[in-house]
Amino acid sequence: MPSRSTSLPIRSRLAVGVGRLVAASSKAVHLGSGSVIGGRAALVVNPQLLRDLTAGRDVVIVSATNGKTTTTRLIAAALAGDRAVVSNSMGANMTAGIVAALGGAAANATAVLEVDERWVAGVLRATSAGTVVLLNLSRDQLDRTQEVRKLAEAWRTCLTATPPTTVIANADDPLVVWAAQVAPHVIWVATGQDWRADAAGCPQCAGRISFTGATWRCTDCELARPEPAMSVEDSAIATDAGRVPLSMRLPGRVNIVNAAFALATARSLAVPDDIAVAGLQSVEEVAGRYRVTSLAGRPVRLLLAKNPAGWHEAIELLADPPAPVVVSINARIADGHDPSWLWDVDFERLRSRFVVATGERRHDLAVRLRYADVEHVTADTIDEALRVAMGRPAYIAGRPVDIAANYTAFQEYFERVGGSQ
Numbered sequence: 001m002p003s004r005s006t007s008l009p010i011r012s013r014l015a016v017g018v019g020r021l022v023a024a025s026s027k028a029v030h031l032g033s034g035s036v037i038g039g040r041a042a043l044v045v046n047p048q049l050l051r052d053l054t055a056g057r058d059v060v061i062v063s064a065t066n067g068k069t070t071t072t073r074l075i076a077a078a079l080a081g082d083r084a085v086v087s088n089s090m091g092a093n094m095t096a097g098i099v100a101a102l103g104g105a106a107a108n109a110t111a112v113l114e115v116d117e118r119w120v121a122g123v124l125r126a127t128s129a130g131t132v133v134l135l136n137l138s139r140d141q142l143d144r145t146q147e148v149r150k151l152a153e154a155w156r157t158c159l160t161a162t163p164p165t166t167v168i169a170n171a172d173d174p175l176v177v178w179a180a181q182v183a184p185h186v187i188w189v190a191t192g193q194d195w196r197a198d199a200a201g202c203p204q205c206a207g208r209i210s211f212t213g214a215t216w217r218c219t220d221c222e223l224a225r226p227e228p229a230m231s232v233e234d235s236a237i238a239t240d241a242g243r244v245p246l247s248m249r250l251p252g253r254v255n256i257v258n259a260a261f262a263l264a265t266a267r268s269l270a271v272p273d274d275i276a277v278a279g280l281q282s283v284e285e286v287a288g289r290y291r292v293t294s295l296a297g298r299p300v301r302l303l304l305a306k307n308p309a310g311w312h313e314a315i316e317l318l319a320d321p322p323a324p325v326v327v328s329i330n331a332r333i334a335d336g337h338d339p340s341w342l343w344d345v346d347f348e349r350l351r352s353r354f355v356v357a358t359g360e361r362r363h364d365l366a367v368r369l370r371y372a373d374v375e376h377v378t379a380d381t382i383d384e385a386l387r388v389a390m391g392r393p394a395y396i397a398g399r400p401v402d403i404a405a406n407y408t409a410f411q412e413y414f415e416r417v418g419g420s421q
């Protein structure tokens with residue numbers, strides 16, 4: 001495969017080379033894979049590098065509060081049987097991480113890029129992406145991220161300024177609809193999303209959104225659910241061109257939703273359904289999420305849940321009750337320092353099982369669980385948490401224990417089982 005760098009301007013070739021050197025040095029002194037720091041160095045040499053690295057390629061941008069890493073991975077898998085693909089599949093989703101991923105890619109590879117919600121405008125402007133996939137917007141990291149309505153406004157503004165050929169968007173998220181409806185061509189996906197706590201107010205007029213059965217509309221202006229071209233069913237995706245059955249390895253309805261966005265993206269790039277579906281069905285884990293592995297000598301399954309909307313989906317993915325569950329919560333910079341979001345999670349749904357609370361904010365979690373009337377204990381370390389969970393009568397010998405963790409807690413366990421960013 002020809003290296004991309006041969007057709008790049010000299011300054012960009014130099015930038016890519018510097019980035020690789022810095023990444024390799026960083027890796028050599030055990031500072032992770034070094035890709036993000038390498039990307040930063042490359043951008044110092046050439047701030048226009050993202051534009052150069054994406055010129056002449058098909059580019060797909062994927063953004064959301066929840067599910068963007070998984071959906072990016074599914075889109076890459078859906079396209080891979082049809083063409084060369086390059087992707088920042090490990091979730092390094094700001095410019096430096098994207099540049100690092102693109103640095104060594106073949107010139108003709110389609111770029112499938114996970115983009116942080118706050119970076120969509122900049123990446124869209126630099127890449128002139130032909131396809132933008134917008135999954136959802138909800139509260140995340142209260143003390144760091146802007147109010148969600150501000151994010152929707154920024155998406156709307158950039159889709160007006162740099163309109164992509166196709167936007168693929170969630171018809172059941174009023175914030176996403178309001179942002180995406182300015183684009184000239186939108187494929188609406190009915191996800192059946194029932195997390196509505198962040199969308200009660202109309203983003204257009206500050207009136208009230210009224211939800212009735214599967215649909216919604218603003219009671220004060222014309223903003224309403226658009227007619228979807230695709231709808232998510234239990235084990236299939238209903239489309240204008242017929243029903244597409246799916247047998248996913250990734251668990252839960254949430255991943256059928258993610259697959260629907262991937263199928264819509266594949267179709268918009270003229271990839272045949274059979275090739276796309278084979279790719280979607282081949283994915284078993286995504287950057288450690290859903291991985292069944294061994295931690296401290298014990299069988300575990302890793303799940304990421306980092307905000308109220310994410311938890312809403314994650315609870316459905318847990319092993320059937322009464323299996324015990326380990327929940328691990330940190331509140332570092334990457335998690336947001338404010339753990340008050342725990343009060344917006346419907347932990348009452350864990351009442352039928354035993355929870356071991358761990359992580360640096362295990363005591364905050366324990367208070368929340370006490371108010372939710374969930375039977376629980378705290379454990380100082382993950383090793384102890386697993387030992388306690390596996391000692392419970394409801395634990396079935398040999399089964400993996402589910403560990404639901406927020407961002408930095410998840411990364412810590414993922415690194416311990418041999419994964420890396």
Ligand SMILES: [Zn+2]
Pocket residue numbers: 202203204205206207208218219220221222223
């Ligand atoms: Zn309104």
